[in-house]
Amino acid sequence: MSVNWIWSSYAILSGAHGLLAILFVSLLGCDQPEEWPPLFGNITQAYSLRRFWGIFWHKLHTKPYDSFMSPLLSLRAFLMFFLSAICHALSNRAVHKKTHIVSEMHFFLLNYVLCLTETVGEWTTGHTLKLDWRLRRAVGYTWVLFVFICLVPGWRYPLVLDAVYSSPRQAV
Known part of the structure; x- marks a missing residue:
């Protein structure tokens, strides 16, 4: 538990961030890649x-x-x-x-x-x-x-x- 919160938060937030970046940059073309820097x-x-x-x-x-x-x-x-x-x-x-x-x-x-x-x-x-x-x-x-x-x-x-x-x- 003492470090699990780090890795679970990292995985969930980075995963969602990556999927949304793909959606808004590649699929919808609304954003530029530099508008989606890594979260961590x-x-x-x-x-x-x-x-x-x-x-x-x-x-x-x-x-x-x-x-x-x-x-x-x-x-x-x-x-x-x-x-x-x-x-x-x-x-x-x-x-x-x-x-x-x-x-x-x-x-x-x-x-x-x-x-x-x-x-x-x-x-x-x-x-x-x-x-x-x-x-x-x-x-x-x-x-x-x-x-x-x-x-x-x-x-x-x-x-x-x-x-x-x-x-x-x-x-x-």
Whole structure:
């Protein structure tokens, strides 16, 4: 579960994006190929939590959310994570009839805090800590995996439990 959400979201969103690109570019001729860039970045670049969210993960939310923010706003990243939590809660409400706002806020805002911690840590040790790039990436991938192993169950389990308890039970 800790990484399944990544791959299932990646597959579903990329698959739908690819099919729609074929439809609008090749079949209907409404769009140009450059109007359909890939949704996700390169997974090999996700060797920190900041790089996971900022480089690898899809950017479906950034343009709509940018309209709520001043370009000079120093809390842009916080607002991105906050608005992501709100939108995920609203999606949960539409699909599952419950928002799970607490678990959404917990997951997304803790990710923000951890990204901020990475930034501060890199800023304070980046000039003195010289690691081989392979070691830096290995430590980074392990860190990202550790964070998701710790945070994702608390984020996703409420939805799983709802699905289990709301499914019709068969008499034996």
